[in-house]
Amino acid sequence: MDERRQGMWDKLCRLDGGTVARLPTDYHGTQLPSNGFRELLQDEGYLEESPEEEGCRQNCPDCA
Numbered sequence: 001m002d003e004r005r006q007g008m009w010d011k012l013c014r015l016d017g018g019t020v021a022r023l024p025t026d027y028h029g030t031q032l033p034s035n036g037f038r039e040l041l042q043d044e045g046y047l048e049e050s051p052e053e054e055g056c057r058q059n060c061p062d063c064a
Contacts, residue, residue: 001009012020025032041047 012023038047042049
């Protein structure tokens with residue numbers, strides 16, 4: 001990581017979690033909380049899938 005990025009990282013690490021979560025959303029607008037981001041949170045284990053989504057991801061006959 002270059003010096004400029006390291007400086008940003010150090011500053012972000014000193015901020016509270018709510019501020020750190022809000023900064024990317026403020027910068028990217030509504031692009032960040034998209035379905036793709038939700039899927040990433042599910043894949044990483046931060047959000048659980050709803051029963052409907054579990055079926056669809058497995059391409060079951062009822063959801064296809």
